[in-house]
Amino acid sequence: xxxxxxxxxxKTHIQISMVITCVVMLFLFIMSCEAVESxxxxxxxxxxxxxxGEWPDSVKGITVVALSKLDINNLAENFIDFSDVLEPENxxxxxxxQLSKGANSLVPVGIKLEPALIIANIDSFLALExxxxxxxxxxxxxxxxxxxxxxIGKDGSIFPVPIIELLFE
Amino acid sequence: xxxxEVTNRETGDPLIGANVLIKDSFWGxxxxxxxxxxxxxxxxGSYRIAISVIGFESYEKDLLLSNENPTVTISASLxxxxxxxxxxxxxxxxxxxxxxDLPLSVSVVSARKLADKNVVSLEEILIxxxxxxxxxxxxxxxxxxxxxxxxxxxxxxxLDGLPLMGSASGNITWNVVPTSExxxxxxxxxxxxxxxxxxxxxxxxxxxxxNAPDKPETRLRVLSGVYSHPKYDQWHWRDSRGFFNMMEITxxxxxxxxxxxxxxxxxxxxxxxxxxxxxxxxxTAKTKLKFRNKYSASIYGNFISTLNGIESQxxxxxxxxxxxxxxxxxxxxxxxxxxxxxLSAVMSPxxxxxxxxxxxxxxxxNIGTNNDHSNERKVYGELQGGTKISRxxxxxxxxxxxxxxIDASIFGTHSTATQAIYGLMQGKFGHGLSxxxxxxxxxxxxxxxxxxxxxxxxxxxxYRPEKWLSLRTSLAKGFRSPTVAELFxxxxxxxxxVEPNPNLLTETSTSxxxxxxxxxxxxxxxxxxxxIDVAGYSSRYIDMIEPTxxxxxxxxxxxxxxxxxxxxxxxxxxxxxxGLLDFQGSYTYLNxxxxxxxxxxIDTLSYxxxxxxxxxxxxxxxxxxxxxxxRHTSKMEKTKLFDxxxxxxxxxxxxxxxxxxxxxxxxxxxxxxxxxxxVFQQYYVELERNMGEExxxxxxxxxxx
Numbered sequence: 001x002x003x004x005x006x007x008x009x010x011k012t013h014i015q016i017s018m019v020i021t022c023v024v025m026l027f028l029f030i031m032s033c034e035a036v037e038s039x040x041x042x043x044x045x046x047x048x049x050x051x052x053g054e055w056p057d058s059v060k061g062i063t064v065v066a067l068s069k070l071d072i073n074n075l076a077e078n079f080i081d082f083s084d085v086l087e088p089e090n091x092x093x094x095x096x097x098q099l100s101k102g103a104n105s106l107v108p109v110g111i112k113l114e115p116a117l118i119i120a121n122i123d124s125f126l127a128l129e130x131x132x133x134x135x136x137x138x139x140x141x142x143x144x145x146x147x148x149x150x151x152i153g154k155d156g157s158i159f160p161v162p163i164i165e166l167l168f169e
Numbered sequence: 170x171x172x173x174e175v176t177n178r179e180t181g182d183p184l185i186g187a188n189v190l191i192k193d194s195f196w197g198x199x200x201x202x203x204x205x206x207x208x209x210x211x212x213x214g215s216y217r218i219a220i221s222v223i224g225f226e227s228y229e230k231d232l233l234l235s236n237e238n239p240t241v242t243i244s245a246s247l248x249x250x251x252x253x254x255x256x257x258x259x260x261x262x263x264x265x266x267x268x269x270d271l272p273l274s275v276s277v278v279s280a281r282k283l284a285d286k287n288v289v290s291l292e293e294i295l296i297x298x299x300x301x302x303x304x305x306x307x308x309x310x311x312x313x314x315x316x317x318x319x320x321x322x323x324x325x326x327x328l329d330g331l332p333l334m335g336s337a338s339g340n341i342t343w344n345v346v347p348t349s350e351x352x353x354x355x356x357x358x359x360x361x362x363x364x365x366x367x368x369x370x371x372x373x374x375x376x377x378x379x380n381a382p383d384k385p386e387t388r389l390r391v392l393s394g395v396y397s398h399p400k401y402d403q404w405h406w407r408d409s410r411g412f413f414n415m416m417e418i419t420x421x422x423x424x425x426x427x428x429x430x431x432x433x434x435x436x437x438x439x440x441x442x443x444x445x446x447x448x449x450x451x452x453t454a455k456t457k458l459k460f461r462n463k464y465s466a467s468i469y470g471n472f473i474s475t476l477n478g479i480e481s482q483x484x485x486x487x488x489x490x491x492x493x494x495x496x497x498x499x500x501x502x503x504x505x506x507x508x509x510x511x512l513s514a515v516m517s518p519x520x521x522x523x524x525x526x527x528x529x530x531x532x533x534x535n536i537g538t539n540n541d542h543s544n545e546r547k548v549y550g551e552l553q554g555g556t557k558i559s560r561x562x563x564x565x566x567x568x569x570x571x572x573x574x575i576d577a578s579i580f581g582t583h584s585t586a587t588q589a590i591y592g593l594m595q596g597k598f599g600h601g602l603s604x605x606x607x608x609x610x611x612x613x614x615x616x617x618x619x620x621x622x623x624x625x626x627x628x629x630x631x632y633r634p635e636k637w638l639s640l641r642t643s644l645a646k647g648f649r650s651p652t653v654a655e656l657f658x659x660x661x662x663x664x665x666x667v668e669p670n671p672n673l674l675t676e677t678s679t680s681x682x683x684x685x686x687x688x689x690x691x692x693x694x695x696x697x698x699x700x701i702d703v704a705g706y707s708s709r710y711i712d713m714i715e716p717t718x719x720x721x722x723x724x725x726x727x728x729x730x731x732x733x734x735x736x737x738x739x740x741x742x743x744x745x746x747x748g749l750l751d752f753q754g755s756y757t758y759l760n761x762x763x764x765x766x767x768x769x770x771i772d773t774l775s776y777x778x779x780x781x782x783x784x785x786x787x788x789x790x791x792x793x794x795x796x797x798x799x800r801h802t803s804k805m806e807k808t809k810l811f812d813x814x815x816x817x818x819x820x821x822x823x824x825x826x827x828x829x830x831x832x833x834x835x836x837x838x839x840x841x842x843x844x845x846x847x848v849f850q851q852y853y854v855e856l857e858r859n860m861g862e863e864x865x866x867x868x869x870x871x872x873x874x
Contacts, residue, residue: 114722
């Protein structure tokens with residue numbers, strides 16, 4: 001068994017201690033610089049949805065859906081994400097949809113069921129390819145701008161979407 | 170009679186206010202301004218004396234009082250010691266115990282550690298303790314609570330042994346804790362229901378406030394800080410930087426054998442988010458009265474008035490520091506009053522009685538997009554006795570009652586009542602073996618409707634085969650009655666509706682733990698102290714209450730889940746070169762799973778971290794200290810409200826890696842402290858859509874008059 005004996009004065013203690021501390025701190029610092037992953041600015045589309053007129057009873061909310069391809073007959077297939085939901089007691093929604101770099105399309109849609117129900121079950125609806133939503137314009141319900149493209153040029157960029165206005169007659 | 174003096178080994182100065190105890194009895198004293206103490210009227214016999222004072226190594230010595238030797242004089246010269254100090258704890262058994270004799274896992278935060286980290290709010294330091302995490306103000310010990318929308322906690326917060334939480338939600342208001350007046354914080358990580366009842370099934374945090382020193386003192390503490398601008402231009406949201414300031418003044422007065430302190434604190438922060446602003450006035454006072462060495466009384470009072478922004482979630486991931494549209498002016502104001510008192514009577518050297526009481530009055534109202542309000546009152550009373558019934562056995566028992574009324578816009582008007590009795594027998598046998606057996610029976614009622622009573626037993630064993638080694642194991646039942654918030658909340662959370670569920674049942678748990686502590690001192694000239702603590706644990710929950718969105722997206726609190734949370738805690742602390750370098754590190758592994766009836770794993774429980782690592786390194790050069798500390802958690806695997814969208818990166822969660830550093834200098838009666846938090850400006854989310862704290866720089870000055 002080897003036993004080491006240290007004979008040191010206070011000055012030696014301090015020097016050795018400082019060296020050890022500096023090495024430990026430097027090691028931790030370098031490890032941290034290398035390893036820390038952090039959230040960064042995101043890219044996406046932001047805009048405003050304005051609805052006027054009297055909402056039909058069948059419409060429980062309106063949201064803006066982001067699609068990878070503008071094919072309103074295959075919403076589920078091209079579905080990327082949707083914005084917060086505008087509920088009937090409000091008339092304006094400022095929204096932001098996080099999107100990856102590339103071409104995207106935005107479509108305002110009416111929601112046939114309670115918004116929370118769709119959010120809670122979105123994966124099931126998508127799996128069934130049967131989203132309980134409908135697109136505008138419906139000649140009986142709405143007029144105005146209904147579709148926008150939202151090209152995201154680079155990561156971290158925000159595409160400002162012109163105001164989408166819907167009018168229930 | 171035992172007399173003596175206690176001094177600082179390095180300076181020779183007397184140590185004032187050191188605790189001197191005859192072990193296994195209620196005889197004790199505190200040292201006076203000369204470091205002297207006297208304990209009289211002790212019958213002849215063999216005893217062991219223990220002396221402890223925060224920031225110094227503890228001292229123990231056997232002594233014999235006899236006809237030939239009726240007076241023993243002790244001269245204790247204590248070495249400064251930050252890591253191994255605070256070795257006496259009271260929470261696990263409601264009586265003083267050496268930390269090496271404990272049958273449960275406990276970690277202790279000393280006053281020195283609180284000061285070193287410039288803490289204003291207690292949660293800032295708890296997240297650096299092994300096994301403790303906090304999700305949006307919600308305390309988690311070994312992942313017990315997760316995040317329950319602030320409506321219920323499985324970990325109990327005590328102040329001097331009395332419950333500090335509001336009874337309606339069981340939630341913690343951290344800013345009522347007087348961090349600069351804390352003697353120590355004891356964190357019991359094993360289930361504590363057998364001693365403390367509902368709410369303690371996932372552990373206990375007990376804040377022990379200090380008593381007044383033996384000489385008059387005025388302490389002024391000023392803290393000022395500034396938040397960095399966000400690292401990315403896209404996230405800039407204000408022209409000026411956010412500042413925070415705290416000023417407090419504490420006056421301590423000894424009046425004969427009695428003592429009192431009063432503290433007034435003003436705190437103001439702009440916050441690092443748009444609605445993170447906060448301002449408060451906080452008045453705290455404590456008085457300790459002593460009569461004829463037999464009776465003592467302690468009265469503690471705290472009043473806080475607050476005005477703050479209401480943060481629920483960010484505006485969007487593109488503007489994570491800003492408030493959602495329309496809620497920029499949402500704010501809340503409130504007041505909280507808390508009065509605690511404890512009367513103690515030493516009936517004989519082996520018997521003591523305590524009568525404890527507490528009163529709470531909590532009011533808050535929201536102003537803005539929602540105008541919720543709440544007014545709650547709670548009274549608590551407890552009678553506790555402790556006696557040594559034989560050479561080996563010590564018994565602690567008591568009874569408590571609690572009544573609360575609440576009138577809140579989101580709960581309605583309700584009342585709750587709790588009655589409980591408890592008992593704990595602690596036995597000490599030969600060869601370092603000790604055991605504790607106990608239990609608690611508690612009745613809980615809401616609006617006069619009684620729930621089934623709960624009996625929760627506990628069995629724990631400690632074995633010290635060597636002075637440096639302590640082995641422990643425990644088995645305990647736990648329970649938690651649903652809170653008023655879980656039973657009756659009716660509110661809106663984003664598009665989700667929260668609806669009441671008055672049929673909730675009490676949840677129960679069975680916890681097993683086994684572990685060891687090794688402590689070595691003065692090993693060689695290089696290593697002067699090493700402490701290693703390892704524990705493995707498993708808690709099985711039945712009828713766990715969780716907020717659960719149903720298929721309609723409506724959230725109820727339901728007894729939907731059986732769950733098992735198992736894991737491992739490992740901590741190491743060491744000191745090199747007589748205290749020139751101190752290190753503390755910890756690792757916690759959790760496996761939190763929801764289980765089916767046959768113990769089959771269904772899913773991971775939400776809002777828990779699987780891995781949690783902390784470290785604190787301090788270099789002490791005479792009166793200078795340099796510190797680096799950090800905490801690391803693995804990515805939170807599951808949340809409740811907003812899932813990640815892998816294709817766009819929405820609601821992305823990442824591991825948390827926060828580094829802080831600081832320096833302090835003590836000069837005569839001044840203390841200067843500098844600290845930088847989140848040095849590398851890591852951006853992370855713990856609760857969905859709530860950004861973690863921005864980097865900030867802070868400076869504090871303490872002057873003692």
